[in-house]
Amino acid sequence: MTANAPVAHPWMANSVPELKRQMLEAIGASSIEELFQQIPEDHRYRAALNLPPTLSSEQELKRHLVQTLAKNQDCEKNLSFLGAGCWQHHVPSVCDEIYRRTEWLHSVFGSPSSDHGRNQAWFEFASQMGELVGMEFVGLPVYSWGCAIGHATRMAARITGRREILVPKLICPERLSVLRNYCEPTAMRGHIDIVEVGFDAATGRLDLDDLRAKISERTAVVYVETPSYLGVIEDKGKAIADIAHAKGALFMAGVDPISLGVLAPPADYGADIVVGTTQTLGMHMNCGGGVGGFIATRDEERFAREYNTLNISIGRTNREGEYAFGLSLFHQSSYGMREEGKDWTGNSVYMWAVVNAVYMALLGPQGFRDVGRLILSRCHAAAKELAALPGVKLRFPAGFFKEFVVDFSATGRTVAQINDALRAKGIFGGKDLSADFPWFGQSALYCVTEIHTPDDIARLRAALAEVLAR
Amino acid sequence: MNTPAILKRRPTYQAPRWNEPVIMEMGVPGRRGILFPGADADADALVPAAARRAAPPALPELSEPEVFRHYLKLSQMTLGMTGISLFGTCTMKYHTPAAEQAALRPEMTELHPCQHESTLQGALEILHNFDLILRELSGMDQFVFQAGGGADAAYTNVCVTRGYFAARGELEQRNEIITSIQSHPCSPATAAAGGFKVITLTLDEKGYPSLEQLKAALSNRTAALMINNPDDMGIYNPEIKEWVRLVHEAGALCFYDHANFNGVMGKIRARELGFDSCMFMLHKTFGAPKGGGGPAVGAYGVREHLIPFLPGPIVAKENGAYTLKTGAQTVGKVREFWGNVPQVMKAYAWARAMGAEGIREASDISVLANNYMDMRLKRIDGVEMSNPHINAWRMEMTRWGLGPLKEQTGVSTFDVQNRMTDFGIDAYWTSHEPWVAPEPFTPEAGEMYGKEDLDAWIDVLAQICDEARENPDFVKSAPHNGAVGKLDVSTMDDPAKWATTWRAFQRKWGGK
Numbered sequence: 006m007t008a009n010a011p012v013a014h015p016w017m018a019n020s021v022p023e024l025k026r027q028m029l030e031a032i033g034a035s036s037i038e039e040l041f042q043q044i045p046e047d048h049r050y051r052a053a054l055n056l057p058p059t060l061s062s063e064q065e066l067k068r069h070l071v072q073t074l075a076k077n078q079d080c081e082k083n084l085s086f087l088g089a090g091c092w093q094h095h096v097p098s099v100c101d102e103i104y105r106r107t108e109w110l111h112s113v114f115g116s117p118s119s120d121h122g123r124n125q126a127w128f129e130f131a132s133q134m135g136e137l138v139g140m141e142f143v144g145l146p147v148y149s150w151g152c153a154i155g156h157a158t159r160m161a162a163r164i165t166g167r168r169e170i171l172v173p174k175l176i177c178p179e180r181l182s183v184l185r186n187y188c189e190p191t192a193m194r195g196h197i198d199i200v201e202v203g204f205d206a207a208t209g210r211l212d213l214d215d216l217r218a219k220i221s222e223r224t225a226v227v228y229v230e231t232p233s234y235l236g237v238i239e240d241k242g243k244a245i246a247d248i249a250h251a252k253g254a255l256f257m258a259g260v261d262p263i264s265l266g267v268l269a270p271p272a273d274y275g276a277d278i279v280v281g282t283t284q285t286l287g288m289h290m291n292c293g294g295g296v297g298g299f300i301a302t303r304d305e306e307r308f309a310r311e312y313n314t315l316n317i318s319i320g321r322t323n324r325e326g327e328y329a330f331g332l333s334l335f336h337q338s339s340y341g342m343r344e345e346g347k348d349w350t351g352n353s354v355y356m357w358a359v360v361n362a363v364y365m366a367l368l369g370p371q372g373f374r375d376v377g378r379l380i381l382s383r384c385h386a387a388a389k390e391l392a393a394l395p396g397v398k399l400r401f402p403a404g405f406f407k408e409f410v411v412d413f414s415a416t417g418r419t420v421a422q423i424n425d426a427l428r429a430k431g432i433f434g435g436k437d438l439s440a441d442f443p444w445f446g447q448s449a450l451y452c453v454t455e456i457h458t459p460d461d462i463a464r465l466r467a468a469l470a471e472v473l474a475r
Numbered sequence: 476m477n478t479p480a481i482l483k484r485r486p487t488y489q490a491p492r493w494n495e496p497v498i499m500e501m502g503v504p505g506r507r508g509i510l511f512p513g514a515d516a517d518a519d520a521l522v523p524a525a526a527r528r529a530a531p532p533a534l535p536e537l538s539e540p541e542v543f544r545h546y547l548k549l550s551q552m553t554l555g556m557t558g559i560s561l562f563g564t565c566t567m568k569y570h571t572p573a574a575e576q577a578a579l580r581p582e583m584t585e586l587h588p589c590q591h592e593s594t595l596q597g598a599l600e601i602l603h604n605f606d607l608i609l610r611e612l613s614g615m616d617q618f619v620f621q622a623g624g625g626a627d628a629a630y631t632n633v634c635v636t637r638g639y640f641a642a643r644g645e646l647e648q649r650n651e652i653i654t655s656i657q658s659h660p661c662s663p664a665t666a667a668a669g670g671f672k673v674i675t676l677t678l679d680e681k682g683y684p685s686l687e688q689l690k691a692a693l694s695n696r697t698a699a700l701m702i703n704n705p706d707d708m709g710i711y712n713p714e715i716k717e718w719v720r721l722v723h724e725a726g727a728l729c730f731y732d733h734a735n736f737n738g739v740m741g742k743i744r745a746r747e748l749g750f751d752s753c754m755f756m757l758h759k760t761f762g763a764p765k766g767g768g769g770p771a772v773g774a775y776g777v778r779e780h781l782i783p784f785l786p787g788p789i790v791a792k793e794n795g796a797y798t799l800k801t802g803a804q805t806v807g808k809v810r811e812f813w814g815n816v817p818q819v820m821k822a823y824a825w826a827r828a829m830g831a832e833g834i835r836e837a838s839d840i841s842v843l844a845n846n847y848m849d850m851r852l853k854r855i856d857g858v859e860m861s862n863p864h865i866n867a868w869r870m871e872m873t874r875w876g877l878g879p880l881k882e883q884t885g886v887s888t889f890d891v892q893n894r895m896t897d898f899g900i901d902a903y904w905t906s907h908e909p910w911v912a913p914e915p916f917t918p919e920a921g922e923m924y925g926k927e928d929l930d931a932w933i934d935v936l937a938q939i940c941d942e943a944r945e946n947p948d949f950v951k952s953a954p955h956n957g958a959v960g961k962l963d964v965s966t967m968d969d970p971a972k973w974a975t976t977w978r979a980f981q982r983k984w985g986g987k
Contacts, residue, residue, distance in 0.1 A: 018925030059830025074582035076597030112555030118957035119896035122552030135976035148623030193670025240523035293588030293812025322960035339664030349664035351626025356766025367508035370531035378514035
């Protein structure tokens with residue numbers, strides 16, 4: 006090698022000049038440039054690309070990434086009480102180890118045989134999720150909980166031929182914003198009306214009188230979340246289902262599946278469609294990049310034939326007694342029918358469905374019960390501690406899971422001021438609700454999960470007491 | 476330089492056959508896979524009685540090593556890219572563990588998007604700096620990473636299109652989106668899901684739709700053109716600048732689906748071609764792992780006039796610090812939070828490690844390698860190239876067909892695809908719908924695999940074509956070396972048989 010010879014890029018096997026020469030010779034072209042003959046010259050961008058300096062060695066790249074990441078303050082070194090759609094739970098080490106297996110992390114699409122193991126893991130995701138929610142048909146994940154609501158709402162509209170969804174007024178603002186896009190602006194042909202149903206001021210649960218007043222023969226689906234965005238457990242699921250069904254509407258429940266060891270499966274109280282997050286089942290928060298969503302229903306054709314998701318079905322092979330797993334109802338997707346397909350389908354968060362499957366298998370029935378009871382214990386203990394501070398009260402003092410609304414209005418401080426002071430002590434206070442829910446005054450949504458120890462809770466209380474006493 | 480004999484060996488493969496049960500069949504009551512610290516004794520009473528779970532979920536009960544080993548075995552029965560994967564339309568890349576390891580650090584995994592901006596400066600810096608890289612590669616003025624995939628970025632474009640025309644009072648009038656039959660299905664599908672009427676242009680003998688067809692489709696009802704270029708057949712539309720001019724003249728917007736960016740990276744830019752917006756797939760083109768279908772990112776970029784409508788937040792740099800901003804006329808969210816941030820970091824790592832020269836060279840190599848494959852594939856009896864009359868070098872991939880082989884032998888492209896996996900070759904991509912070439916297959920060489928691997932792929936295909944003529948049933952009953960045999964797909968769409976969950980399988984099949 007001479008000093009001036011081009012250096013082959015470690016990720017490009019054919020960047021050896023001799024190989025390029027061989028291939029050019031084999032095809033009878035004089036230069037690589039000639040191969041771009043289809044692109045007219047006046048389309049070409051001839052200026053130099055002004056990109057940052059190349060980090061051509063792995064050691065430089067690694068140092069750069071690590072140093073940049075070091076500018077973050079994370080929820081492992083700090084004590085965080087943020088939830089609101091992205092939650093910090095314990096991620097079992099087996100989940101991380103299985104996730105990083107290159108075989109499926111780098112898998113592309115494959116076939117039922119060549120990527121058999123991944124397809125089986127996907128089926129196990131759907132099977133276990135089906136047990137948690139009490140449903141027989143579960144699609145592969147969609148992008149997020151909000152996207153699951155959106156797709157399922159459109160399913161409900163197609164099934165019922167109606168164009169209205171009733172949602173709780175206390176729905177997560179991010180999810181509502183996503184839903185608004187799925188429901189299309191009023192100018193569009195597919196527009197679906199979103200009607201908000203009020204809440205009981207004492208409990209935070211759905212106001213059933215308001216539901217009865219707003220539901221009509223126009224209503225395609227009634228949507229309720231439990232636990233709700235503000236952590237409230239809805240205990241009138243059956244009554245809500247009955248009200249919806251009496252008007253010929255469907256009933257859709259949104260759930261956080263980590264609660265389903267202690268909370269009733271939505272099928273038990275009459276849900277027709279279940280949606281929710283997948284992030285809490287073994288996924289790191291990843292700065293919000295950990296979110297994923299699912300859709301589940303009974304296995305009835307009127308539902309199954311409206312799914313936009315990829316669906317993995319078990320089946321048999323040409324070998325005696327052997328299972329394999331393939332795509333079911335693929336043709337109804339946009340891959341099969343383009344604009345005539347059900348909404349659209351594409352890459353989503355399918356790798357994380359594998360992680361979710363591992364998580365559910367590790368927990369089993371008792372693990373879900375244990376983690377659910379632990380979350381209940383810790384979040385209620387924390388709520389009690391905070392409510393004991395002067396001027397601090399709970400908006401909805403009972404019947405919540407994992408999250409609860411802490412009202413600081415009477416302290417004379419804003420949530421922003423309190424959180425700034427807490428941050429200086431290495432604590433990330435609850436999500437500020439004052440902009441999205443102004444009628445709650447200076448309130449914050451605190452999230453306490455199984456990872457929070459009694460010491461953590463005591464530390465939060467002490468820090469808040471000090472901040473509020475200043 | 477001669478290829479050493481050892482590298483000319485035909486790959487052989489035998490997948491692990493663990494005969495692993497479905498996890499729902501495994502376990503023993505009472506086994507535990509994980510323990511948590513103890514809860515308070517009265518925890519159950521904290522749930523309102525009517526909302527309590529009555530019966531435990533019928534999940535498997537396994538020890539931790541049993542779960543671990545089960546999923547290790549399943550991972551081993553996944554071929555993925557371990558062999559040779561020339562999966563067209565996905566521009567598969569090498570994904571460095573260096574980026575993956577960084578993404579698994581707590582400074583990434585344990586970040587919450589609602590943390591105060593001052594605590595997220597590293598993550599915001601990466602998003603912003605990668606935004607700048609994509610701006611340079613495309614000429615766009617702002618990128619956002621919220622979309623959870625390429626199709627979701629197309630959907631984002633539909634939402635932004637609605638917002639743009641709503642602000643101009645033209646949304647009710649402009650209710651049509653134009654695309655082509657060779658665009659990815661997500662373009663027409665997201666346009667329709669967004670409430671637009673879809674007009675699909677067909678190809679003429681040059682391999683792309685004629686200008687006349689476009690002109691006939693354009694009107695004051697047109698909201699947007701959503702198009703890829705080159706298409707999946709390796710044909711570049713040389714009239715695209717005139718297309719964009721005509722669409723703009725009609726008052727509509729132009730979206731560039733850059734799924735097929737590999738062949739033109741550093742060679743053309745969406746801005747100079749006149750486009751208003753474009754999208755890149757970070758989990759494919761930019762070296763983040765595909766994971767069998769995500770976590771994915773559709774990076775969506777726009778020119779200045781569309782920035783106010785973008786879903787928020789977008790990252791800005793002000794006074795040396797990074798901050799999150801949302802435009803006054805934002806269309807709202809397409810997905811919660813800011814996107815798959817670790818994947819954006821991996822794409823950033825890829826771009827930094829490749830650099831400007833590496834990115835240009837990757838497109839050089841991709842196009843060279845594809846034309847090298849074309850030269851060799853042309854010599855195989857039973858295969859035919861799409862648009863054979865077009866005498867031009869193709870871009871980074873070419874649509875091929877096994878129509879002649881099917882006629883000769885009855886062996887289909889799916890049979891050949893299955894048989895190729897017997898050699899440890901990832902199942903190739905056939906074609907998006909509709910199939911304009913009979914029995915299609917779409918190899919894409921990319922820049923990662925060496926010439927030996929490309930030759931091996933072609934040698935295997937040639938051998939399978941010979942096998943099909945000698946013993947078609949052998950090919951039709953493939954795979955023979957896979958983790959499992961050939962799936963009977965007849966039950967997949969049969970309502971009495973399909974089962975996406977174990978409980979449905981129990982009911983429909985009686986567990987057999």
